[in-house]
Amino acid sequence: MAEHTRPARPVILGQNQYGKAETRVVKVTRDGATHHLKDLNVSVSLSGDMEEVHYSGSNAHVLPTDTTKNTVYAFAKEYGIESAEQFGIHLARHFVISQEPIHRARIRIEEYAWERIEASDADPAPLGADVPRHSFVRKGQETRLAQITCDGSSWEVVSGLKDLVVMNTTDSEFWGYVKDKYTTLPETHDRVLATEVSGRWRFGWSGDEQPMPAWEKSYEEIRKHLLQAFAGTYSLSLQQTLYQMGARVIEQRDEIDEVRLSLPNKHHFLVDLEPFGLKNATADGAVYFAADRPYGLIEATVLREGSAARIPVDLTTL
Numbered sequence: 001m002a003e004h005t006r007p008a009r010p011v012i013l014g015q016n017q018y019g020k021a022e023t024r025v026v027k028v029t030r031d032g033a034t035h036h037l038k039d040l041n042v043s044v045s046l047s048g049d050m051e052e053v054h055y056s057g058s059n060a061h062v063l064p065t066d067t068t069k070n071t072v073y074a075f076a077k078e079y080g081i082e083s084a085e086q087f088g089i090h091l092a093r094h095f096v097i098s099q100e101p102i103h104r105a106r107i108r109i110e111e112y113a114w115e116r117i118e119a120s121d122a123d124p125a126p127l128g129a130d131v132p133r134h135s136f137v138r139k140g141q142e143t144r145l146a147q148i149t150c151d152g153s154s155w156e157v158v159s160g161l162k163d164l165v166v167m168n169t170t171d172s173e174f175w176g177y178v179k180d181k182y183t184t185l186p187e188t189h190d191r192v193l194a195t196e197v198s199g200r201w202r203f204g205w206s207g208d209e210q211p212m213p214a215w216e217k218s219y220e221e222i223r224k225h226l227l228q229a230f231a232g233t234y235s236l237s238l239q240q241t242l243y244q245m246g247a248r249v250i251e252q253r254d255e256i257d258e259v260r261l262s263l264p265n266k267h268h269f270l271v272d273l274e275p276f277g278l279k280n281a282t283a284d285g286a287v288y289f290a291a292d293r294p295y296g297l298i299e300a301t302v303l304r305e306g307s308a309a310r311i312p313v314d315l316t317t318l
């Protein structure tokens with residue numbers, strides 16, 4: 001009997017990228033006694049003509065990841081860090097322009113915010129003395145995010161935030177939902193609504209021929225609009241609140257074409273205090289059990305009409 005041998009399947013390299021992940025760079029800028037601080041976590045991913053290093057091990061096209069790390073530090077010193085977006089654009093442009101085999105650079109940045117510790121009113125500095133302005137406390141709130149992608153001609157900037165925890169202690173209802181034989185959730189006309197906002201927003205800006213958005217102002221304004229929409233929406237569901245938050249950004253900020261929000265519903269359940277002879281009702285100011293899991297997870301994209309949805313559905317992949 002003839003022996004059946006399978007032909008060797010041709011094997012080819014698929015998508016690949018490389019670079020140094022999580023370079024922590026802290027830049028201090030001195031303005032006399034007043035110092036300024038930028039604290040970033042920068043991840044570089046490069047791709048392009050990189051078949052040979054995978055197939056044969058030839059490193060002829062490989063700019064070492066160690067060099068990409070050094071570039072992050074050197075650029076911080078040479079050019080400063082105006083904003084995460086500006087810094088990422090500068091890095092992405094450098095890698096694509098300076099290295100022929102590199103066709104695409106993606107820079108991801110997390111920014112940790114620091115707040116100045118102001119001189120105490122109770123302990124004023126002596127008259128005429130320079131009030132020290134070099135002490136900071138890390139802001140315990142959100143992490144700011146930026147992702148800059150450049151393929152040599154077109155640009156994409158997606159910014160965002162994560163870990164921004166917010167709560168409304170009233171003005172939230174949830175009722176009128178589908179009920180089947182497994183439904184036990186009681187309808188409510190007054191509940192706590194809390195979430196940890198993870199959001200990304202894509203700028204319409206697509207290259208050097210257009211004026212650049214004011215990145216710092218844009219971030220502060222978008223954060224403000226998200227918070228104001230969360231606080232100001234009388235909510236019949238977290239889905240409705242999410243849409244209001246995204247729509248507010250699209251309506252108020254011309255530079256943004258797409259917003260994606262991922263909102264875990266951080267459930268707060270009324271504790272049963274009947275065994276202790278205590279009434280625990282929302283209207284009287286109640287005691288809640290803050291559950292950490294499971295949690296409802298509400299996610300959606302809100303778009304400017306005519307814009308494409310480009311932010312990945314799963315934000316953990318961005």
Ligand SMILES: O=c1[nH]c(=O)c2[nH]c(=O)[nH]c2[nH]1
Nearest residue numbers: 174185236237238239265296
């Ligand atoms: O705002 C809400 N949306 C839901 O889809 C949902 N489902 C649920 O059990 N509680 C809630 N709350």
